[in-house]
Amino acid sequence: MGKRLLLCIQSALLIWGLWCVPAPAAAAEPQAADEFGLLRSKWSAYLIGSGHDPSDPNIAKAVASIDAKVTNVSGTGFWDTMQKETGRTYLWSDLKGSADAVDAASAYNRLRDMTIAWATAGSSHYRNEALKNDIIGGLDWLYANRYNESKRETGNWWEWEIGIPQSLGDMMVLLHDQLSPARIANYTKAIDRFCPDSTKRTNSPTLAETGANRLDKALAVVLRGINTENGDKVKQGRDAIGQVLPYVTKGDGFYEDGSFVFHNNIAYTGSYGGVLIGDMAKLLTLLDGSSWPVTDPNLGNMYRWVTDSYEPLIYRGRMMDMVYGRAISRSGESKRGWLIPVLRLSDFAPPELSSRFKSMVKAGIESDPSLQNPYDGLRLADITLLQNLLSDPSVPAREDLVLHKQFSAMDRVVHFRPGYAFGLSMTSTRIANYENGIGGKENPRGWYTGEGMTYLYNRDMPYIDAFWPTVNAYRLPGTTSDGATRAAGKTSTKDWVGGSSLDGLYGAAGMDLDPDNSTLSGRKSWFMFDDEIVALGAGLTSTDNRRVETVVENRMLNGSGDNELIVNGEAKPSQIGWSESMNGVRWAHLNGKEDETGIGYYFPLAATVEGLRESRTGAWRDIHPDGSPNPVTRNYLSLAMNHGTNPVNESYEYVLLPGKNAEETAAYSSHPDMMTLSNTAEVQAVKEASLGITAANFWSPGTAGFIRARNPASVMAKAQGGELAVAVSDPTQKQAKVRVDLGFAALQEIAKDPAVTVLRTSPTIQIEVNTAGSKGKSHTVRWKIDPSAEPGDLEDPQPDESAKQRINVQEDAFVRNGSYAGQNFGTSNWLDIRNGSSGYARKALLKFDLGSYEHEPYAVTLNVFGATSDSNGTVSTIGVLKSRTMPGMKIR
Numbered sequence: 038m039g040k041r042l043l044l045c046i047q048s049a050l051l052i053w054g055l056w057c058v059p060a061p062a063a064a065a066e067p068q069a070a071d072e073f074g075l076l077r078s079k080w081s082a083y084l085i086g087s088g089h090d091p092s093d094p095n096i097a098k099a100v101a102s103i104d105a106k107v108t109n110v111s112g113t114g115f116w117d118t119m120q121k122e123t124g125r126t127y128l129w130s131d132l133k134g135s136a137d138a139v140d141a142a143s144a145y146n147r148l149r150d151m152t153i154a155w156a157t158a159g160s161s162h163y164r165n166e167a168l169k170n171d172i173i174g175g176l177d178w179l180y181a182n183r184y185n186e187s188k189r190e191t192g193n194w195w196e197w198e199i200g201i202p203q204s205l206g207d208m209m210v211l212l213h214d215q216l217s218p219a220r221i222a223n224y225t226k227a228i229d230r231f232c233p234d235s236t237k238r239t240n241s242p243t244l245a246e247t248g249a250n251r252l253d254k255a256l257a258v259v260l261r262g263i264n265t266e267n268g269d270k271v272k273q274g275r276d277a278i279g280q281v282l283p284y285v286t287k288g289d290g291f292y293e294d295g296s297f298v299f300h301n302n303i304a305y306t307g308s309y310g311g312v313l314i315g316d317m318a319k320l321l322t323l324l325d326g327s328s329w330p331v332t333d334p335n336l337g338n339m340y341r342w343v344t345d346s347y348e349p350l351i352y353r354g355r356m357m358d359m360v361y362g363r364a365i366s367r368s369g370e371s372k373r374g375w376l377i378p379v380l381r382l383s384d385f386a387p388p389e390l391s392s393r394f395k396s397m398v399k400a401g402i403e404s405d406p407s408l409q410n411p412y413d414g415l416r417l418a419d420i421t422l423l424q425n426l427l428s429d430p431s432v433p434a435r436e437d438l439v440l441h442k443q444f445s446a447m448d449r450v451v452h453f454r455p456g457y458a459f460g461l462s463m464t465s466t467r468i469a470n471y472e473n474g475i476g477g478k479e480n481p482r483g484w485y486t487g488e489g490m491t492y493l494y495n496r497d498m499p500y501i502d503a504f505w506p507t508v509n510a511y512r513l514p515g516t517t518s519d520g521a522t523r524a525a526g527k528t529s530t531k532d533w534v535g536g537s538s539l540d541g542l543y544g545a546a547g548m549d550l551d552p553d554n555s556t557l558s559g560r561k562s563w564f565m566f567d568d569e570i571v572a573l574g575a576g577l578t579s580t581d582n583r584r585v586e587t588v589v590e591n592r593m594l595n596g597s598g599d600n601e602l603i604v605n606g607e608a609k610p611s612q613i614g615w616s617e618s619m620n621g622v623r624w625a626h627l628n629g630k631e632d633e634t635g636i637g638y639y640f641p642l643a644a645t646v647e648g649l650r651e652s653r654t655g656a657w658r659d660i661h662p663d664g665s666p667n668p669v670t671r672n673y674l675s676l677a678m679n680h681g682t683n684p685v686n687e688s689y690e691y692v693l694l695p696g697k698n699a700e701e702t703a704a705y706s707s708h709p710d711m712m713t714l715s716n717t718a719e720v721q722a723v724k725e726a727s728l729g730i731t732a733a734n735f736w737s738p739g740t741a742g743f744i745r746a747r748n749p750a751s752v753m754a755k756a757q758g759g760e761l762a763v764a765v766s767d768p769t770q771k772q773a774k775v776r777v778d779l780g781f782a783a784l785q786e787i788a789k790d791p792a793v794t795v796l797r798t799s800p801t802i803q804i805e806v807n808t809a810g811s812k813g814k815s816h817t818v819r820w821k822i823d824p825s826a827e828p829g830d831l832e833d834p835q836p837d838e839s840a841k842q843r844i845n846v847q848e849d850a851f852v853r854n855g856s857y858a859g860q861n862f863g864t865s866n867w868l869d870i871r872n873g874s875s876g877y878a879r880k881a882l883l884k885f886d887l888g889s890y891e892h893e894p895y896a897v898t899l900n901v902f903g904a905t906s907d908s909n910g911t912v913s914t915i916g917v918l919k920s921r922t923m924p925g926m927k928i929r
């Protein structure tokens with residue numbers, strides 16, 4: 038990923054010098070040398086294409102671009118500006134640095150571009166002898182002065198261990214027949230010095246490589262093996278792939294819910310995840326049909342990544358910004374890097390997935406309104422690959438997605454409907470707020486990107502048009518802001534972050550707000566239905582003497598900045614510079630850049646809304662040191678709700694109505710489908726009448742409509758057409774069980790998640806959900822109910838006093854583990870319960886004699902009185918150990 042990885046740890050390297058070995062004179066493997074030649078030919082075809090038609094305009098344009106990098110009429114090509122004289126002290130005047138490998142890596146990349154031009158049929162530099170000699174001379178100079186087995190790492194590790202080995206490996210393939218054995222041996226010694234093992238960080242050998250970094254290194258090691266005809270090295274690189282394929286439950290990697298986390302706690306599907314799947318496509322392309330095919334038993338997971346991890350984050354061909362980490366600050370990040378890797382993977386996927394992948398890529402190309410030429414910037418081989426797909430009438434473009442998906446392991450949520458996609462980015466104890474790099478100069482303003490920022494995508498595609506260098510980074514849509522900066526890489530102290538999903542179509546999400554550098558706190562919830570997204574905030578409190586506001590919208594406008602804004606039926610001024618505090622706002626509508634891209638806004642409580650139409654100027658250099666310093670200007674309109682300075686228990690309510698025009702928005706405000714059932718710091722809940730859905734985020738045990746949660750939980754329930762469907766999750770990801778009551782009687786169970794236990798079906802339903810280890814997953818159950826029934830009373834049914842019987846404890850004891858396991862504490866006059874390590878964990882045991890009880894028990898209630906006495910105030914969960922099963926017996 039080049040300079041994009043500069044955040045990674047700087048460290049010196051010395052010890053790995055002991056591991057350097059000379060390049061082998063001959064391979065020890067039984068494979069014939071021509072197999073390595075075939076692999077080099079295959080990789081050469083990947084890099085420069087083969088058999089392409091030079092008269093094809095897209096091919097010709099790509100070849101011309103390759104040539105222009107080397108020489109051009111302005112004399113700025115890499116060959117034009119290269120220092121060639123004897124005794125030179127650098128190769129290029131702008132790459133003189135020797136303190137670290139950044140300039141050396143850039144020099145290798147330039148030589149690589151020159152090598153590609155030399156090797157590409159149809160290039161004006163094809164097989165140019167003088168160019169070849171200057172390339173090899175440059176490689177020799179870099180080996181002698183910048184990158185060899187006697188050097189030690191300084192600065193960023195990535196250039197030493199990944200960037201240079203990959204570029205050098207590519208050039209050794211393309212120039213293989215032109216390089217002497219001595220040169221191959223020298224270059225290989227340098228590679229082995231810094232990338233001897235793709236499973237470990239060379240400058241920190243106890244650090245295991247993961248994800249994209251591991252596969253980047255695996256590719257470099259495979260190429261090293263191919264270039265030296267060493268099958269053991271090819272196998273070593275191939276075998277390193279296996280570690281990234283299994284799903285993980287913590288740290289870096291892919292999760293079962295589709296999340297991809299890297300750098301321990303950053304949502305990174307788009308950036309590092311994109312490199313990872315790109316590397317997989319490269320390795321499969323290279324090794325397929327060889328003596329070292331990728332046959333790992335977990336390889337099937339990779340195809341699931343495409344459908345579960347990538348596809349739900351792509352809208353109109355672009356992956357959502359909220360999974361790009363610090364890469365949002367890079368002006369050249371197209372968000373379309375997934376296209377070619379997925380297309381290449383279709384060659385290896387099972388037939389049904391192969392077709393799906395191709396349709397997905399075709400839709401990504403055809404639905405992107407900003408894409409003028411899909412072949413621009415592609416390698417020659419990829420142009421041919423894509424042309425074949427787009428001209429194939431048997432491959433239909435995939436239809437628009439209609440889904441709701443919770444990426445609970447990385448605190449991201451997506452919601453798709455025809456015409457729009459909605460994204461939500463949050464922060465918790467598990468996932469950090471944002472990441473920066475290059476000493477804080479890369480993505481320095483990501484302060485609020487993880488604090489409930491909402492992304493509303495439609496055909497306007499606002500986030501690809503210099504959004505990040507120009508938007509007011511303190512006022513991102515969806516966030517509650519106090520205008521203060523936030524340090525990078527900060528997790529919050531709050532576990533309750535996540536939500537629930539019903540039928541993969543509807544969702545609830547919530548975030549317990551706890552930002553860095555602030556006393557601001559509160560609860561934020563979002564409820565996502567068909568044509569509406571409800572946003573609630575409650576308990577907003579701060580003591581920092583800062584003004585706090587919730588930003589409903591901060592939308593990029595057209596070039597003139599005059600998109601029409603209508604509020605309560607009145608058109609507001611369209612001039613840049615307009616601002617107004619508008620009282621009693623029931624609804625508003627903002628026109629988009631194109632037809633049918635307008636957005637409606639409904640305010641259930643007739644809010645005071647502050648509007649601002651402004652022009653903002655910035656430069657990509659402001660947010661990335663390699664960005665252009667040229668100023669860019671974009672226009673914005675924001676709508677915000679002011680909570681004042683030092684707010685106490687403030688709240689807000691608003692509804693986004695994507696795609697509605699002004700008339701439809703006004704009609705909705707008069708007859709809204711949604712109703713707020715609760716908006717407090719304990720429970721936030723809404724009802725969507727047309728869908729029959731009640732959705733609630735329970736920050737504490739409580740009741741909302743016909744739902745009662747006895748634990749913190751997110752719950753969605755749909756009662757419609759004689760069916761009741763319920764989805765329950767534990768957003769804290771820490772509870773073992775969650776219990777929920779529903780105010781209906783069940784007639785018949787239709788389907789049930791194995792984690793759900795039905796405790797009661799009448800007069801009301803009670804379920805218990807085993808959420809241990811579920812990572813915020815939604816667990817569902819569905820019943821038939823009386824279609825005419827109204828929700829009943831959720832209070833626990835109380836038996837007559839005469840039906841109750843008190844049974845005293847017959848015997849009691851408590852036990853300890855570890856070395857105390859054989860000791861009897863039964864004579865103590867207290868019961869001790871404690872969670873802890875060996876020797877400190879204690880359990881209490883109670884024995885009851887039910888011999889005198891003549892009836893079938895309906896319920897058993899255990900009354901326990903105790904205290905938590907440790908200094909941390911830890912709350913212990915006390916349970917009853919059921920020693921034998923009794924018909925109809927329920928423990929509560």
